[in-house]
Amino acid sequence: MTSPVKLRVRGVSVSYPVDGQPREVLTPVDFECREGEFVCLLGPSGCGKSTLLNVIGGFLAPTRGQVLIDGQPVTRPDPRRIFVSQERGVFPWLTVEENIGFGLSDWPAAQREQRVEHYMTMVGLAGSARAYPSELSGGMKQRLELARALAVNPDMLLLDESFNALDAITRHTLRQELLRLWTAERKTILFVTHDLDEAVQLADRVLVMSARPGRIQRVIAIDLPHPRDIASLEYLQYRRQLLDELGLAHRI
Numbered sequence: 001m002t003s004p005v006k007l008r009v010r011g012v013s014v015s016y017p018v019d020g021q022p023r024e025v026l027t028p029v030d031f032e033c034r035e036g037e038f039v040c041l042l043g044p045s046g047c048g049k050s051t052l053l054n055v056i057g058g059f060l061a062p063t064r065g066q067v068l069i070d071g072q073p074v075t076r077p078d079p080r081r082i083f084v085s086q087e088r089g090v091f092p093w094l095t096v097e098e099n100i101g102f103g104l105s106d107w108p109a110a111q112r113e114q115r116v117e118h119y120m121t122m123v124g125l126a127g128s129a130r131a132y133p134s135e136l137s138g139g140m141k142q143r144l145e146l147a148r149a150l151a152v153n154p155d156m157l158l159l160d161e162s163f164n165a166l167d168a169i170t171r172h173t174l175r176q177e178l179l180r181l182w183t184a185e186r187k188t189i190l191f192v193t194h195d196l197d198e199a200v201q202l203a204d205r206v207l208v209m210s211a212r213p214g215r216i217q218r219v220i221a222i223d224l225p226h227p228r229d230i231a232s233l234e235y236l237q238y239r240r241q242l243l244d245e246l247g248l249a250h251r252i
């Protein structure tokens with residue numbers, strides 16, 4: 001791929017104080033994402049994936065190193081880069097449709113309504129337009145968060161295990177929808193997951209992270225066109241390569 005570099009992560013490390021002592025959870029991490037690339041960060045629970053995404057999103061200052069987006073150092077969150085987290089949550093005092101339309105307050109009412117409707121339907125929440133988040137299941141809240149993020153058309157999406165709380169079918173639908181959007185709009189997507197299949201299904205490149213302290217252990221380019229045939233030999237070979245990389249046995 002020859003598009004310009006969108007994101008540069010340079011020597012980023014993070015330590016948290018534990019019992020008064022700094023404990024390193026991320027050792028220097030270096031990588032780049034090109035504009036329009038779909039990159040998955042794959043690694044075991046606790047390896048620092050959310051920490052890294054928080055640094056990239058400007059929510060957490062790294063202990064050392066620097067993140068550059070479009071050549072500019074990241075120092076705080078920016079609405080052009082939308083972060084969809086596991087826990088950050090939606091606004092509890094707004095309804096589903098108000099949540100999705102939140103970032104669109106400058107839009108003419110008719111267009112805003114249309115866009116809200118589009119994304120609400122896309123994530124299967126059209127029947128809950130007037131509901132408040134407290135009335136939604138965890139999975140519905142996560143779909144709402146995704147719809148809200150997509151509605152404002154950010155140029156970069158930072159997704160942190162966003163599909164985890166979803167049932168298998170919804171999860172599959174949203175993966176397809178995300179790929180469709182990505183193909184149509186070519187956003188740069190950084191997608192954190194601990195699900196190997198999710199990574200092989202979605203990514204241009206998978207950055208495999210090691211257990212804590214996290215570092216990038218291997219970068220694997222998934223050179224398969226979309227839609228991917230998850231029963232094909234090539235798919236299974238990539239899957240096996242990632243299993244090996246994560247140190248998981250092939251047989252149980």
Ligand SMILES: Nc1ncnc2c1ncn2[C@@H]1O[C@H](COP(=O)(O)OP(=O)(O)O)[C@@H](O)[C@H]1O
Pocket residue numbers: 016017025043044045046047048049050051052212
């Ligand atoms: N605020 C914090 N203070 C101390 N330790 C933290 C804090 N946040 C995360 N950690 C620790 O840092 C490590 C990485 O966490 P995290 O980035 O959430 O991993 P992942 O998202 O890969 O599961 C974990 O061991 C976690 O316990």
Ligand SMILES: [Mg+2]
Pocket residue numbers: 049050051160161
């Ligand atoms: Mg996490």
